[in-house]
Amino acid sequence: MRILEQGQVLPESCSTVVTVGNFDGVHQGHVLLMKETVRRAGAAGIRSVAITFEPHTREVLFPELVTERLTTFEEKASLIEQYGIDYLLRIPFTPEFSRKSPEVFIRSVLSDTLHAAEWVMGEGHGVGKDRTGGNNFLRSILSKYHIIPFTADLLKRDATVISSTQIRMHLVKGRVAEAVEMLGHPYLISAERIQGLKIGSQLGFPTLNFSRPPSQKVLPPPGVYAAELEYRNSVQPGALYFGDCPTFTGRTAHFEFHVFGNDKPFPETGESARLWLHTFIRPDRSFPTSGELITQIENDISTIQFFFRGERSCH
Helix, strand or coil: EEEECCCCCCCCCCCCCEEEEECCCCCCHHHHHHHHHHHHHHHCCEEEEEEEEECCCCHHHHHHCCCCCCCCCHHHHHHHHCCCCEEEEEEEECHHHHCCCCCHHHHHHHCCCCCEEEEEEEEECCCCCHHHCCHHHHHHHHHHHHCEEEEECEEEEEEEEHHCCCHHHHHHCCHHHHHHHCCCCCCCEEEECCCCCCCHHHHHHCCCEEECCCCCCCCCCCHHHHHHHHCEEEEEEEEEECCCCCCCCCCEEEEEEEEEECCCCCCHHHHHHHHEEEEEEECCCCCCHHHHHHHHHHHHHHHHHHHHHHHHCCC
């Protein structure tokens, strides 16, 4: 997948099928649009494009509100790439851009830049100032530029439309398994390895320490999670702890990952890796003695190992 920046124009001979959105989290609803875009492009013998915005449109449209994100741009791009999209166009979303009319967006981006032949969108999709470009309005403009619209039904789970908003709510409440079910994949956190104090090693459970991600990244509550560590195309299951280690003073909030096994490479200090969260195990708390903490860690590891055995038996 090639990432395009605003101003880059595809050759006129390169026609495309496009889909547009923030795609925060790249959840199952987004994936449905990606797969349909790739399928239709393949059938027509042309290229597939996903258009996304940076920063998230809500950050610009509602600056008074705090907008937490499920994915950084790098995380989003890596997830989108898995579905066979040929190009990812990143458009800087500014107050000026938000005031563009739907027709200006269609002409300048879809037609002039991407030479779009089709646009795959979700039901109820709107573009332009105040989202005035609804489906019916868009169809009349798209016909002017010879772009065929295709509207996909919204994906639902238990009668609730799958959305980034719902997933954020699940995560901040610690309902990671519910968030993962809506995402269609474990929750991704990219983090940089930092130097630890080797407390885990002293307790008999060596860990890799990772810094807290950017402040706008959605994080679940402090506690213990069943997770996987991805580094250099290898994935290893383990126990992930997030918090400030209340049993020991003077720590800042960070991640600690205890790997089950040591037969694969680990990131060095300063290198980044991916942490994939599967489910919540227990909340963070302080322990009166290190012995009680060790007993709890042993129980956590057993619970997580049982979880992964159950997960894999279903595949």
